[in-house]
Amino acid sequence: MATKWLSVNEMRAWRNFIESVNTMTAAMENDLARFGLTMGDYEVLVRLSEADDERMRMCDLASVLQLSPSGLTRRLDGLVSAGLVDRVANPSDRRVMFAALTPRGRVKLAEAAPDHVASVRKRFFKGLTRDQIDELGNIFETVRGNLTACPQ
């Protein structure tokens, strides 16, 4: 059957991809640990910093972070007790909780971001040509399309 197994080129791409993902996430987790942050924490701070009023509804935040509601609740627990994020009630819909960046959270992100960007460059983009980077954007846009096309 022609499509049963991966071709040599596909297998090479797939295995390099998988191994890169595993190794890189571990390395970048390690990089961020110097700031007392996990990659999950960092993502929260980034998303909040980009949002209007530096705050988001829990459900929206869970959605963009691809996290279950309970997962986000627990992740926020850590950030709240570290003083980087506040939980803010919404008077107009009392089911809703906002996660809001605190001044300390803003400072922490400003401290960590340059180092994180340097990590991404050093571990990921280094040695890639501009054309390769563009192609990478194209490729993973296609992949994202595949994934949204067949959700389950």
Next chain:
Amino acid sequence: MATKWLSVNEMRAWRNFIESVNTMTAAMENDLARFGLTMGDYEVLVRLSEADDERMRMCDLASVLQLSPSGLTRRLDGLVSAGLVDRVANPSDRRVMFAALTPRGRVKLAEAAPDHVASVRKRFFKGLTRDQIDELGNIFETVRGNLTACPQ
């Protein structure tokens, strides 16, 4: 500073990449659950099936799977109790345990593999040209090089 932030193209590549990884792993985990396997379990079965005598030392297996010793111990617990893998002592060095594929493990892998490959095609390679796949192999070979160059 020129290198402080990511360029537009880099940011596009990076975000598409990260989001693809997150969504795809969740989807493929879900695909494999039909066979009662996690992706971690599946990786173990694949590695053992490719090894001489369909067995590997725990430490070598942990290394290729990028797993801590304790992580591998616990993962194997599940596979052993499911009857897919055996723990085999090594008489010539009694510190060593082999993880060995059982006949049931071999059958399980043969059942799951075609479906898994189909998932990879559908969720990842679909819509990519042959040139893009080759480029993907090149790119992530470079990335792997970056990662082994600065291990910590």
Next chain:
DNA sequence: GTGCATTCCTTGCGAGCACAACTAAGTTAC
């Protein structure tokens, strides 16, 4: 209004993993 479904978030529970500490076995120095 009253009943029912829906939305949003949290909590109980269990799975998977890493780190550190430990046991056991093999290796090296002397």
Next chain:
DNA sequence: GTAACTTAGTTGTGCTCGCAAGGAATGCAC
């Protein structure tokens, strides 16, 4: 041969997360 070191694997503990269940608030049908 014995002490010190290294290697291999397991166990205790804690963290993160998902699923299922629950509770509170809202919206809708009537």
